[in-house]
Amino acid sequence: MSVMRSIQSFFTTNTETSDEHWDERLKSRYYKSNAKKTLQEVVEVLNAFEGISITSVSEDRGEISASIHKPRKGFLVATVVSVRPFETAVDFNVLTETSLPSDFGNSKRVVYNLYERIDQKLSKSQTGKM
Numbered sequence: 581m582s583v584m585r586s587i588q589s590f591f592t593t594n595t596e597t598s599d600e601h602w603d604e605r606l607k608s609r610y611y612k613s614n615a616k617k618t619l620q621e622v623v624e625v626l627n628a629f630e631g632i633s634i635t636s637v638s639e640d641r642g643e644i645s646a647s648i649h650k651p652r653k654g655f656l657v658a659t660v661v662s663v664r665p666f667e668t669a670v671d672f673n674v675l676t677e678t679s680l681p682s683d684f685g686n687s688k689r690v691v692y693n694l695y696e697r698i699d700q701k702l703s704k705s706q707t708g709k710m
Contacts, residue, residue, distance in 0.1 A: 609698070612704070613667075614662065622698060623637060629694070631649045643660075652686050659673075
């Protein structure tokens with residue numbers, strides 16, 4: 581079944597992380613930090629990421645939306661949710677603009693890179709549901 585999922589994920593223009601995602605690298609990440617600090621770190625990571633510009637930040641809702649300019653145009657929504665006093669979840673939804681039925685893994689690579697950069701700044705608590 582894993583081969584079929586890999587093929588299906590190749591023919592998509594959208595990547596969304598979740599607690600129960602079949603791809604370990606696309607499971608929600610939990611960090612040992614409060615929501616405000618985590619949101620600030622995600623904003624810093626997005627600002628430092630070449631080709632991404634933040635369009636809005638909603639601290640009340642814990643959402644950040646951004647436009648992706650390269651390597652392919654797209655749209656990104658980052659969600660930061662406080663789970664416990666010092667545990668915060670970070671999820672992404674990346675949509676690539678293309679007329680083709682596939683973005684050739686571009687949206688997945690964006691999420692992989694973002695999580696990698698956030699992992700360097702914050703201490704991980706867990707990944708996905710335990």
